[in-house]
Amino acid sequence: MGCVESMNYEIVLRDATFKESRDYIKKTYAEFRDVLPGFKVFDTHVIGLPPIAIGLEGDFVIFPFTKPCHGTFLLRVEDKEEAARLRALKK
Amino acid sequence: MTGEITTQPATALLVLGCPQVPVQTSIALYLINRLKKAGSVPTVAGNKAANTLLVVADPDRHYLGEVMDLDRVVVQITEKKRDFDRCFVFIHNDAGITYAGTMSAISKAKVYAIIYGEHYEDLQKQIDFPCTTIAAKAVHNPLPLKKALDEVTPWAA
Numbered sequence: 001m002g003c004v005e006s007m008n009y010e011i012v013l014r015d016a017t018f019k020e021s022r023d024y025i026k027k028t029y030a031e032f033r034d035v036l037p038g039f040k041v042f043d044t045h046v047i048g049l050p051p052i053a054i055g056l057e058g059d060f061v062i063f064p065f066t067k068p069c070h071g072t073f074l075l076r077v078e079d080k081e082e083a084a085r086l087r088a089l090k091k
Numbered sequence: 092m093t094g095e096i097t098t099q100p101a102t103a104l105l106v107l108g109c110p111q112v113p114v115q116t117s118i119a120l121y122l123i124n125r126l127k128k129a130g131s132v133p134t135v136a137g138n139k140a141a142n143t144l145l146v147v148a149d150p151d152r153h154y155l156g157e158v159m160d161l162d163r164v165v166v167q168i169t170e171k172k173r174d175f176d177r178c179f180v181f182i183h184n185d186a187g188i189t190y191a192g193t194m195s196a197i198s199k200a201k202v203y204a205i206i207y208g209e210h211y212e213d214l215q216k217q218i219d220f221p222c223t224t225i226a227a228k229a230v231h232n233p234l235p236l237k238k239a240l241d242e243v244t245p246w247a248a
Contacts, residue, residue, distance in 0.1 A: 017185040018192075019217075037193040038169030045169045049192035049220070066189045068138050068161065069109035 003043045004065055004075070012062060013074040021064045021072050022053045029055035029062060033089045042082060048072075059083050100132050103246075104175040106161065106194060107137030107145075108187040112208050115181050116144045117233040122179060122205075122240065123154045129246040132156060134175070136164040161190075168197050175200045177245065180222075183208030188217050195220040203245050207236050 013024055025032050034051035035041075046052050047066045055062030059080040066072045103126050105119055119135065126133045134157040135145060142158050149155045167173040178200035180191035187206075195202045206214050206226035215226050225243050227235035 018189045037196040038165070045166055047165065047193045048189055050196050066186050068107070068141070068184075068186050068190070069111065071184065071186050072189060 007042070007075075007077050009075040009077045011073050012076045014071070016072060016074075018049055018064065018066065018072045021074050022048075022051075024074060025053040025055040025062060025064075029057055031056040031087070033086055033091065035089070041086070042077070042079070054086055056083055056087055061086060100130050101176045103131045103133045103177040103179065104164065104194075104198075104200065105133060105135045106164075106178060106180040106190055107135065107141035108181040108183055108190070109138070110141040110144050112183045113231050114207055114229045114233040114236055115141070115183070116148060118205065118207075118229075118236050118240070119145060119181070120148065120154050121233070121237060122246070123156075125240075125246040127154070127156075131177070131246060134159060134164075136161045165193065165197070168194075174198055177201050177203065177248070179203045179205055179245070182206045182214055183211070184214075185217075188214060191218070191222060192220050195222055201248065203243075205236070205240070 032053045032055045034053055036050050037048055038045045041063045048064050060076050060078050061083050062076045064072050065075050123133045136159040138161055145155055178194045178198055180194055182204055191204045202222040204218055204222045204224045207229040211226050211228050225239045227239040229236040
């Protein structure tokens, strides 16, 4: 997932469990889409316990990113095209 | 042509967690040995530190076979380029649970959750996806986890 590390991202949440991250997205963002593990967000196959919630806020995409030693982070990345692609997914 | 039917050996994937808990490397080598003796072909996937601990401990590759980057194996399984018969996920933190849930969802492999560390009981309670759990309170001493593995004998399944 090297590409995530090179993105211009903001860390929305850290040191949370994966389930806490999912609850945070569902509580915080009016718009979100549930996807399955392995679904591609940007060029990354997302890791997570299904269903994985992906938040949408204007042109921003909010998604979980898990590393074995650092746990799950919620990242917020601005990308109009990716937000539109995800928004077009069936709820 | 002899007409003999050739069967492929069973494959196993060991998904390593963060190597901060010492028993992981020891149990991974033990499990690889048991799998190989049972005729399986084990592949290890972890982050750079977890993989390097194994590679340095087994320079002549008596035990280790293929060693892969964890993100790469997730991509290959998701894109249906590769899969395994059995998948052992090492778990001592929430990230480990997340990886095990992912493997259970993306792979056709029979998943084994190997749970250890100080908080193994709390982690065990979080498993809500199909898998076989092998758990013990083991941090520095691998013997409780070895015993739990020996009771299940997943290499014989």
